[in-house]
Amino acid sequence: MAPNLLLLLLFTYRPLLDNIRLSFFTWNISATRPAVFVGLTNYIEWAKDPESWQIVLQTVVFTVSAVGGSMVLGLALALLLDRPLRGRNVVRSLVFALYVISGAAVGVAFQFVFDPKYGMIQDLLARIGMESPEFYTHPRWALFMIITTYVWKNLGYTFVIYLAALQGLRKDLDEAAEIDRTSGLRKFFRVTLPQLRPTTFFLSVTVLLNSMQVFDIINVMTQGGPLGNSTSTMVYQVYQETFVNGRAGYGAAVATLMFLAVLVVTVVQVRLQDRKG
Structure with missing residues (x-):
């Protein structure tokens, strides 16, 4: 296990600790001046900014x-x-x-799907006499567009994991349900779904972690817009502050807060799974 642990220490935990350290400094990533220690200033500024809480809400949604x-x-x-x-x-x-398709490629393709003038959705709605929503100018529709695109891309992952789990279910329980003439819906909730609980827990953790790190689709389709940060999430805010605004310390503070939030949610999920187990 030593080589794997060494790689984790070098490429996961060392950058994590360095990011936490950097969050207590103010530093322009493109400037030659050294970083200046400011303590909790970055965290206080983030907490006082109303846009920060809007971005948190959008990240949760x-x-x-x-x-x-x-x-x-x-x-x-x-x-x-x-x-x-x-x-x-x-x-x-x-x-x-x-x-397995690149997120950027999916984002570009779905720009044509959601185009309010020439897109596929516009064409389908026009056939039944309806107008296409303004996906690129209305904040809520823009967020809906981002969510739909990501779910479409990530569907293959959850599908293949659930399919493998279904093929490994106990056949004797299905046979017993058939003998008892259990209805299909009752069989699903009383026989199939309980056996899928470990798989559901695994997917809830991995999909949560993946969705918290979505950047490419947002950057290609909306760049956090259309109005202000209406489709920005915390990971996109990290990119915006660090590489666009040149505030690496502030971006590190946002990244640290996001890490703590994910850590808390994951620990809660593990505790709930242990209790159910």
């Missing part, structure tokens, strides 16, 4: 929607494609292929 949407749709697809359907292997490959 994005994360909850992305995690819930990815897992629910992934499980639904896995249940469907676990059946002996014709051509299911081809469809399985196509669904998983969504996950």
